[in-house]
Amino acid sequence: KQEVTQIPAALSVPEGENLVLNCSFTDSAIYNLQWFRQDPGKGLTSLLLIQSSQREQTSGRLNASLDKSSGRSTLYIAASQPGDSATYLCAAGWDTGANSKLTFGKGITLSVRP
C-alpha cells in the first residue's frame, strides 16, 4: 500500500532557527511530490512541487529535496519566522501524469515562537 508518513506531528522552534521537516513514502516509484502549507481553517497552499526526475526545488527561504531511493523528502525552512507557523503537508503522486492523484501525509504542525 502506498503511504506517506510525516513525523513528528508537531514541532515548536524559536524564531530564527533553520529547520527541516521530514516526509517518508513507501514506494520509490514516485511520479512527483508536493509540499503544501495549511493555515487553521483555511485551504491548502502549494509551496513546492518536485518531479521524479528532480532532486530539489527552491522558493525563497524554502528548499525541498527528494531522494527516491530512500523514500524521503525534506522541506528546509531557513531563518524561521512566526509567520511560518502553520501545518505543512507533503503529498506523493504515484500514477502517471495522466492519472496523477496525491496521497497525503497527516502533516506537521509548526509553531515558531517569537
Next chain:
Amino acid sequence: DAGVIQSPRHEVTEMGQEVTLRCKPISGHNSLFWYRQTMMRGLELLIYFNNNVPIDDSGMPEDRFSAKMPNASFSTLKIQPSEPRDSAVYFCASSFVTTNTEAFFGQGTRLTVV
C-alpha cells in the same frame, strides 16, 4: 485567475438531508479532485476526474456519495442522505496534467451534520 472556488464555505444540515457541494476549477485545468479532511484520517481522496470523466472513485465511502462533472468548469459532490459521520472539511482541487502536475486547492467546505 481566482483559483479553485468552492461553495458554500460552511454548511450545517440535519441528518438525513441531502447536501450538495460545488466546485469551480481553475480555467484550463483538465483534472479535478475531491478530498475529505478529518482530524482522525487526514486528507483522503474521494474521487477524481480527467477531462470531465471520472477516473477513480474508489475513495467514495458509500453509495450515499456521488459526484458529477457536467462540464470543464463545474463539479458537484452530493451526499444523500447525510449522516453525522460525514462531518468534515471537503476540498476540491484542480490541475493541468502535463509534465508539471501541480495541484491547486480551494478553500474547502466545512460540513456539519447534526
